[in-house]
Structures are given as structure tokens and as C-alpha cells.
Amino acid sequence: MIRFENVSKRFPSKDGETIAVNNVNLEIEKGEIFGIIGFSGAGKSTLVRHVNLLEYPTCGNVYFEDFNLTKASERELRKYRQKIGMIFQQFNLLAQRNVVENIVYPLEIAGAGKKERLERAEELLRLVGLEDKKRAYPAQLSGGQKQRVAIARALSTKPGVLLCDEATSALDPITTRAILGLLKEINEKLGVTIVVITHEMKVVEQICDRVAVMSSGVIEEVGTVKDVFLNPKSETARKLILPEDNGLKADEKRRILRIAFDGQSAFLPVISSLTVECDTMINILGANTENIGGKAYGQMLIELPEDSHKENKIKKYLDSHGIHYEEGGKKNEQGYDRTA
Amino acid sequence: MSKAMIELLENGVYETLYMTLVSTLIAYIIGIPLGVLVYVTDAKGICKSRVIHFIAGVVINVVRSVPFLILLVAILPFTRMVVGTTIGSDATIVPLVVAAAPFVARMVESSLKEVDSGVIEAAKAMGSSKLQIIYKVLLPEAKPSLLVGGTIAVSTILGYSAMAGFVGGGGLGAIAINYGYYRYQTNVMLITVALLVIIVQLFQEVGLRVVNKLDKRLR
Structure with a gap:
């Protein structure tokens, strides 16, 4: 589904260069929930931003459904981005739009008709359990509710993948659990492949099938959650566990x-x-x-x-x-x- | 106070409002695209372009650094070319727009800078084109801040319009100068000042009320 091939990302910094992602090779399978775990600054967010090319790799290729995204034109890339949903730690909702208007934004830019947009919004509101908040504005919602809106928005164009960049890091433990439950449900019901970026082992334990442990831009180990948890091979994994x-x-x-x-x-x-x-x-x-x-x-x-x-x-x-x-x-x- | 004087002041208020509002409108028609241009071509913007950013920045700064009264006189030939005369309210609108448009552009730029970069990134991730990001995300999200900027711009332009009274512009500024200054009619001067204060207050008050009503972040 998603394949990284020798992906490296270097940023210019004060003392020369920072290597945020260092020669990563990784394949994420269709339908799985894949976790990328690591401490702050490990490069996991930078890595996941390569999936929709919010970051362009310094070298290497990123494939989505066997299509090389790094070779895509601006137009093609926009089309592909509509197939890749993303949610963020800070929710990033449009503050001046209400819940429904936020959810239909991706459909709006994809050129969907008004009727289709509203029908889809109803469906998604039911899925995330916010039918009673249709006309509310983000400022009136709690963190968990905001993330639910963000999830609904990310799913509105029926993407094959949902990227979650520290999606629960700003939430309390109970809300985190509920949001993770919702992600699991989405994965099972809709078959959406989910990529979860986190620094918390608990998040990985709760929903992931496989996990990659990342440190200093390098993937230190990849395996099923059970294997990594029972038999961590890398120092980073041990520290996280x-x-x-x-x-x-x-x-x-x-x-x-x-x-x-x-x-x-x-x-x-x-x-x-x-x-x-x-x-x-x-x-x-x-x-x-x-x-x-x-x-x-x-x-x-x-x-x-x-x-x-x-x-x-x-x-x-x-x-x-x-x-x-x-x-x-x-x-x-x-x-x-x-x-x- | 004589009936003639009251009529004169009425006319002055009308002219001042006319100059201020028309100039503000045109200044925004020029200033919004210019402000957006400066914002998006910035090093962190969505259409980075050092050259365009630099040129637009220089143009804005040059015009902004000329004091209004000097600008007013300096562009008299241009004013005559556009409206055919250099005196009266219509003639004042030309320099007002020239002076206000770069000012408005900077205000727009600073309002856009307040928009959370995460929201722009999210819009990008959802497959928005650059144009869509501008008119569906940046401008709507910055709307309350843009309106606050608008009330400030109106007050500033109102102040400029009064200065234009010195060189044959119309409105309350001209009345204050012609009657209050040249003819020592202090009462006329005081009344025009009071009227200007009331107009500015009115714009501020109405502007802020509209912002409070429109800004969805405040509820």
C-alpha cells in the first residue's frame, strides 16, 4: 500500500545539516494498523509526512499503491492526497467553519455537489458519534470531539489510508482510549489502512498490528507488536516499553x-x-x-x-x-x- | 450658529464619509491581493518567490515611508490625470488610495500571518490547490482579524482625508482649516473635531461589534 524506498530527508541547520530521516525502507500493508514509535525528534513525523509529500524526500522514492508519488505532477499529487486522509495532534480544524462545514471541506475542493456533501457528512457524523454537534464551531468542542471531527473530515473522500500524527498526544487517557477505539473500528469496518505516529507504547499496544521503532531518523526494528513487546531488540524499543x-x-x-x-x-x-x-x-x-x-x-x-x-x-x-x-x-x- | 454653517457642516460630514469609504473600498481592492501576494511569496509561504516578495515589499515600503501630505502634493499630476482636477473630494480619493493601499496590504499580511500554519498544512494534505487555500482557508480564517484591520484602516484614512483639506481637498478637514484656522472661528474648529471623533468612534464600535458577531472562536 505504502512503500518507502531508501528515503532520506536532510534539513539545512546551523551546523551544516540535520538528517531527519536516514535511508528508510519500509512497507505498510493494505488494511493493517501500522505504528511508528519513537521519542521526540526521532523523525517519525517527518517520515509520515512523506506519505502525502508534505515533505519531499531529499532522496529516495515513496510509493502509494505502487505509484511513485515523487514523480507525480502537482495535479496528480492533489488527486492522491485526496486518497490519503490525515489527522494531527492539534486537530487543525477550520475555526471559522462549523462541524459540518469542516467535514465537507475535502469534498468541496474535490468538486462534489452540495447534496452529496451533506449526505456524506450525515454518514460520517453517525460514524464518529457527533450527530448532535452539527452546527457547533470548533471552539465549542472538547479535544476529543475536535479529533472526531478531524477524523470525519479526513474520511470524507473515502481515502484508503489514514495518517495519524500524534493524534492522541493532546488528549487525556480516557479520551485517548475512545479515539483509538474509533480508529480501530474504522479500520475494521471500512478497511482503511491506518498509520499511527506516537511516542506512547500504550497507543501501539492498543491498536497496532505491526510497529516500527524509530530513532535518529533510522528504523531500528520492525515487527508485530507482540514480538517487539516481548522481545525488543533495540535500545529504543526497550526504553519505550x-x-x-x-x-x-x-x-x-x-x-x-x-x-x-x-x-x-x-x-x-x-x-x-x-x-x-x-x-x-x-x-x-x-x-x-x-x-x-x-x-x-x-x-x-x-x-x-x-x-x-x-x-x-x-x-x-x-x-x-x-x-x-x-x-x-x-x-x-x-x-x-x-x-x- | 447660522443655518448656512449647519448646512456647511452637514455637507462636510457627507464629503468626509464619501472620501473615506470610497478610498477604503478601493484601497482594499488593491490591498488584499497585494497583501496576499506578499504573504504567499514569503520564505514560509505556499508559493515561495524571493523576487516577487522582495519587489512587492519594496514598493509597499517606499510608498509607506512618504508622509501623506508630501505624497498628496507629489502625485498631483497623477491625480489630475485620473480625475481631471486636483481639488475637491474626488481629487482627494486618488492620493488617499495610493497612500492607503500599501498600508492595507501590510495589515492584510499581518492578519494572514495569524492563521495557524497547521490548518494550512491540513488543507494541503487534503489536496487543496494554492488558490483554494487562499480563498477557502486563508481569507475566511483571517476574516475577523481582517475586519479589525479594516476599522483601523478606516480611522487612518479618515485622518488622512482631513489633512487633504490643506491643499484643497473637501470634507470636514477643509472646513476646519478654512474656518477654524484661516478665519479664527474656534467654535467651528471644535465642532469639526467633535464630529470627526464621533465618526471614528462610530466606525470602531460598529466594526468591533461585527467582528464579535462573526468570529466563531469567541463562543
């Missing part, structure tokens, strides 16, 4: 084990069994589990005992039960510090 630390500093004395749960084992009394079977006290440093989208993901951070015998016992126990784990402390000794 571990919860915001609250004194979880590992040093020479203190070593941390991260236990990752997937669906079935999340509900077993793992820790209790561990204490009993390994005859050791376990210090739980942090935990979170999410049971969303039919899959349960969770993780727990425990402190490893100093006694290496007990440590091996714990690991053996986890191995025998097929529970994924990795040593956080060890990573730390290699220069990986959660407090950074």
Missing part, C-alpha cells in the same frame, strides 16, 4: 528483571508461585497490565536477589513456564540507564 521510571535505577547492587506477559500467563499467579517454588522474597518494583483489543499485554519489574543460586532458580522457573523475561540491570551496565 519500560514504564516511566520512579526510582527504578539499576546499579551494581540492584539488578532488575523485566517479566513480560502475553495473554495466557498474565492471569496466572506467577509471582506467588515464584516465591513459593524458589523460596525467595521478591521485590516488585513496578507493574502494568493491559487487556485490550482481545490481547493482554503486561509486564512486571522485579528486583533480582543477590544470591546467584536463587537468581538461576527464578530464571529456570520462568523458562519452564514459557514466560518471557530479560534482565534490565545487565543492560544498565552496558550503559543503558533508565534515568537518562
Whole structure:
């Protein structure tokens, strides 16, 4: 559906050049929800802006439905942009237009008739659940409602792809969840391919099928959400997965084990069994589990005992039960510090 | 006060309004496209063009830096060419437009700059052409700010029109100079000043009310 081929983007900056996107090769399949995750400044927004050529690559090609967008004329590009919806962190609604007028804007510029526009607006208002806000202006809406209008607007020309640039980053957790639910519904009902840019692992966990981890303009790893979550290969992925630390500093004395749960084992009394079977006290440093989208993901951070015998016992126990784990402390000794 | 004087003042108010409103209208007809041109050709604009941006900027700045009274006299031949005379209200409209159009262009430019760049980007992402971005996004989104600018422009042009009284223009300015200044009729001077203040107030008040009614961000 969308394919990046050796895409690089360089910006001129004070000290020469900034490489925002560095030789990215990536393919996003039709119908999937694809996440691109990374910290601020990783280049993920710049990358996604290449899909509709809001940014033009310094070199490389971007294909949409096997059409090379970088070779498109101005006219062709406008046509393609109508097939690629986009929503933003700041919603970017037209402040002087009401909800319906905002939603029909893309149809207006595409030259659709008035009747068609209004019918489509009704449909979309139902989809996003804002039938009662038709005549409201953006200033009268909450953040979540604004994003719903933006989603309806992005979908009005029936695009094949919806790009979400930090679409939930300005929203509270409950609204975020609702908006993500809506995106999932749109993906399932309408078959729209969705690309989600975010810095929050939770967003990826909740709706994405596959995820790319990005740092300093480079895609560090790509895989199914489950694989990346259970077995992160890159430093960036690890940092994104571990919860915001609250004194979880590992040093020479203190070593941390991260236990990752997937669906079935999340509900077993793992820790209790561990204490009993390994005859050791376990210090739980942090935990979170999410049971969303039919899959349960969770993780727990425990402190490893100093006694290496007990440590091996714990690991053996986890191995025998097929529970994924990795040593956080060890990573730390290699220069990986959660407090950074 | 004599009946003749009252008639004179009535006529003065009428002439002042006529000059001000007609000049403002024409100044906007020229100023909006010029302001849009300067805005869109900017380095961050939607039709970047260094050359056009620079030329338009220089033209605006040159005209803007000439004091109105001097401009008025300097372009007298041009005024005669356009309206056939250099005295009276019609003749005043020409220099008023020449002086106000670049001023209006700068006001339009600054109003357009207030439009959120994210909204413009969204419009681009939805496949808008440059022209569509200008007349469907930029101008409608900047409308309240443009109207505020309009009330400021009207007051400024009104002030300029009074100055034109010194060199044979019409309106309240001419009355204030001819009667209040040359004939020492202080009462006439004070009345014209009061009338000018009332007119400016009226424009301000009406303008702001219209803005408050139109701006959808304020609710």
C-alpha cells in the first residue's frame, strides 16, 4: 500500500545539516494498523509526512499503491492526497467553519455537489458519534470531539489510508482510549489502512498490528507488536516499553528483571508461585497490565536477589513456564540507564 | 450658529464619509491581493518567490515611508490625470488610495500571518490547490482579524482625508482649516473635531461589534 524506498530527508541547520530521516525502507500493508514509535525528534513525523509529500524526500522514492508519488505532477499529487486522509495532534480544524462545514471541506475542493456533501457528512457524523454537534464551531468542542471531527473530515473522500500524527498526544487517557477505539473500528469496518505516529507504547499496544521503532531518523526494528513487546531488540524499543521510571535505577547492587506477559500467563499467579517454588522474597518494583483489543499485554519489574543460586532458580522457573523475561540491570551496565 | 454653517457642516460630514469609504473600498481592492501576494511569496509561504516578495515589499515600503501630505502634493499630476482636477473630494480619493493601499496590504499580511500554519498544512494534505487555500482557508480564517484591520484602516484614512483639506481637498478637514484656522472661528474648529471623533468612534464600535458577531472562536 505504502512503500518507502531508501528515503532520506536532510534539513539545512546551523551546523551544516540535520538528517531527519536516514535511508528508510519500509512497507505498510493494505488494511493493517501500522505504528511508528519513537521519542521526540526521532523523525517519525517527518517520515509520515512523506506519505502525502508534505515533505519531499531529499532522496529516495515513496510509493502509494505502487505509484511513485515523487514523480507525480502537482495535479496528480492533489488527486492522491485526496486518497490519503490525515489527522494531527492539534486537530487543525477550520475555526471559522462549523462541524459540518469542516467535514465537507475535502469534498468541496474535490468538486462534489452540495447534496452529496451533506449526505456524506450525515454518514460520517453517525460514524464518529457527533450527530448532535452539527452546527457547533470548533471552539465549542472538547479535544476529543475536535479529533472526531478531524477524523470525519479526513474520511470524507473515502481515502484508503489514514495518517495519524500524534493524534492522541493532546488528549487525556480516557479520551485517548475512545479515539483509538474509533480508529480501530474504522479500520475494521471500512478497511482503511491506518498509520499511527506516537511516542506512547500504550497507543501501539492498543491498536497496532505491526510497529516500527524509530530513532535518529533510522528504523531500528520492525515487527508485530507482540514480538517487539516481548522481545525488543533495540535500545529504543526497550526504553519505550519500560514504564516511566520512579526510582527504578539499576546499579551494581540492584539488578532488575523485566517479566513480560502475553495473554495466557498474565492471569496466572506467577509471582506467588515464584516465591513459593524458589523460596525467595521478591521485590516488585513496578507493574502494568493491559487487556485490550482481545490481547493482554503486561509486564512486571522485579528486583533480582543477590544470591546467584536463587537468581538461576527464578530464571529456570520462568523458562519452564514459557514466560518471557530479560534482565534490565545487565543492560544498565552496558550503559543503558533508565534515568537518562 | 447660522443655518448656512449647519448646512456647511452637514455637507462636510457627507464629503468626509464619501472620501473615506470610497478610498477604503478601493484601497482594499488593491490591498488584499497585494497583501496576499506578499504573504504567499514569503520564505514560509505556499508559493515561495524571493523576487516577487522582495519587489512587492519594496514598493509597499517606499510608498509607506512618504508622509501623506508630501505624497498628496507629489502625485498631483497623477491625480489630475485620473480625475481631471486636483481639488475637491474626488481629487482627494486618488492620493488617499495610493497612500492607503500599501498600508492595507501590510495589515492584510499581518492578519494572514495569524492563521495557524497547521490548518494550512491540513488543507494541503487534503489536496487543496494554492488558490483554494487562499480563498477557502486563508481569507475566511483571517476574516475577523481582517475586519479589525479594516476599522483601523478606516480611522487612518479618515485622518488622512482631513489633512487633504490643506491643499484643497473637501470634507470636514477643509472646513476646519478654512474656518477654524484661516478665519479664527474656534467654535467651528471644535465642532469639526467633535464630529470627526464621533465618526471614528462610530466606525470602531460598529466594526468591533461585527467582528464579535462573526468570529466563531469567541463562543
